[in-house]
Amino acid sequence: MIYQLSIILTEKCNLNCAYCYCDKSKSNSISSEKAIESIDQFILQQPEESAIFNILFIGGEPFMEFSLMKEIVNHTLQTYPHRKVNFKAVTNGTLIHGEVQQWLIENQKHFSVELSLDGEAESQNKERCNTYNKIDIDFFSKGLKQAIVNKVISPENIHTLANDIIALEQQGFYVKAVIADGVEWSKEKDIDTFSLQLKALIDHYLTHPKQVPFNLLSNALYCLTNSPNTLTKCQAGSSSYSIDTNGDKLPCHRCSDYYNNGDWKIPQEQISLLATDALSSKCKECLVFPICSSCPASIASKLNNTEQCEAYCLMMKSLFHANAYFIVQMLLNCPDHIYFENRPKDQIAASYAGAKKIFAQLDSTQPF
Numbered sequence: 001m002i003y004q005l006s007i008i009l010t011e012k013c014n015l016n017c018a019y020c021y022c023d024k025s026k027s028n029s030i031s032s033e034k035a036i037e038s039i040d041q042f043i044l045q046q047p048e049e050s051a052i053f054n055i056l057f058i059g060g061e062p063f064m065e066f067s068l069m070k071e072i073v074n075h076t077l078q079t080y081p082h083r084k085v086n087f088k089a090v091t092n093g094t095l096i097h098g099e100v101q102q103w104l105i106e107n108q109k110h111f112s113v114e115l116s117l118d119g120e121a122e123s124q125n126k127e128r129c130n131t132y133n134k135i136d137i138d139f140f141s142k143g144l145k146q147a148i149v150n151k152v153i154s155p156e157n158i159h160t161l162a163n164d165i166i167a168l169e170q171q172g173f174y175v176k177a178v179i180a181d182g183v184e185w186s187k188e189k190d191i192d193t194f195s196l197q198l199k200a201l202i203d204h205y206l207t208h209p210k211q212v213p214f215n216l217l218s219n220a221l222y223c224l225t226n227s228p229n230t231l232t233k234c235q236a237g238s239s240s241y242s243i244d245t246n247g248d249k250l251p252c253h254r255c256s257d258y259y260n261n262g263d264w265k266i267p268q269e270q271i272s273l274l275a276t277d278a279l280s281s282k283c284k285e286c287l288v289f290p291i292c293s294s295c296p297a298s299i300a301s302k303l304n305n306t307e308q309c310e311a312y313c314l315m316m317k318s319l320f321h322a323n324a325y326f327i328v329q330m331l332l333n334c335p336d337h338i339y340f341e342n343r344p345k346d347q348i349a350a351s352y353a354g355a356k357k358i359f360a361q362l363d364s365t366q367p368f
């Protein structure tokens with residue numbers, strides 16, 4: 001069993017990104033005592049030897065508290081040398097130079113980083129404070145065993161989605177993209193743009209069969225058939241939880257005062273995230289519900305905004321049609337694609353069946 005703990009190490013950040021909804025008036029950091037106490041509880045409550053503990057440091061910018069992070073990691077490794085503990089930090093990358101790089105290289109057996117990077121210099125600089133040249137991109141793409149970037153898709157950068165992802169992949173990164181919350185998506189123009197950009201990416205992957213497709217074109221369509229495959233959606237508050245800078249335990253970091261801020265707050269009645277699994281009553285009847293909207297915090301933050309729920313739903317339908325089209329095109333024209341490598345034959349067959357169901361049953365205005 002895998003257990004996840006995310007720790008908001010600090011609310012301090014050296015940037016002020018355009019789509020960031022964190023409360024910039026806050027600047028607390030967790031104390032080392034509270035962080036260590038939280039980790040002790042997290043590990044000791046699961047006595048089974050096979051348990052895997054993933055501890056994620058987030059901010060703000062967690063490397064604003066590099067000394068504290070090192071202290072927590074050292075304490076944990078020394079106290080629990082026989083437990084399976086992995087650490088990860090999500091970073092804007094601007095503080096990862098010199099001794100920090102050296103430490104990351106020396107500790108990569110148990111510590112990994114994911115870089116937040118939106119794409120080419122223009123996309124990165126527009127919404128992430130002109131930081132492209134402040135990040136040692138080669139270090140992240142070539143200096144560590146894992147080269148993963150987190151890219152935020154926003155209304156400002158959606159029209160360059162394909163170019164940005166291709167550029168990141170050419171630098172050697174695997175791209176994990178998320179659709180921004182807390183921004184205004186337009187049903188009129190952004191959905192069409194999204195589809196066109198996905199189509200451009202599909203064309204690219206079909207002509208570059210050695211390139212692993214980014215996460216949003218790797219949806220688990222095989223879960224849409226009667227096969228035994230199911231996707232476990234996030235169960236915030238049970239196998240995963242978060243600790244804020246006061247040391248308080250929350251279902252997810254997005255339930256903290258620091259994150260739950262601005263126009264798109266999680267309504268108080270949803271803050272436990274326990275009953276939050278669908279954007280609307282239609283979802284439960286929808287073919288793709290088993291693989292759609294897997295983030296309860298994201299769903300909860302939209303529930304009071306019907307227009308944005310509708311826009312998001314259209315984006316999801318467009319995305320699933322794109323995935324269905326992609327699977328069929330790969331099977332027809334590119335059966336040796338790396339996407340299929342190491343996948344069981346029955347899973348590939350189930351993906352094809354899932355794609356056919358999407359074409360037959362999921363309404364969409366998009367051209368796939």
Ligand code: SF4
Pocket residue numbers: 013014015016017019020021022059060061092
């Ligand atoms: S780096 Fe992260 S925490 Fe800092 S402003 Fe940007 S999105 Fe917000």
Ligand code: SF4
Pocket residue numbers: 279280282283284286287288289292293312313314316317
């Ligand atoms: S596509 Fe729309 S209706 Fe279907 S599960 Fe997703 S959000 Fe709900």
Ligand code: SF4
Pocket residue numbers: 234235236240251252253254273294295296297298
């Ligand atoms: S609710 Fe969303 S943001 Fe929170 S842990 Fe789950 S998937 Fe992540």
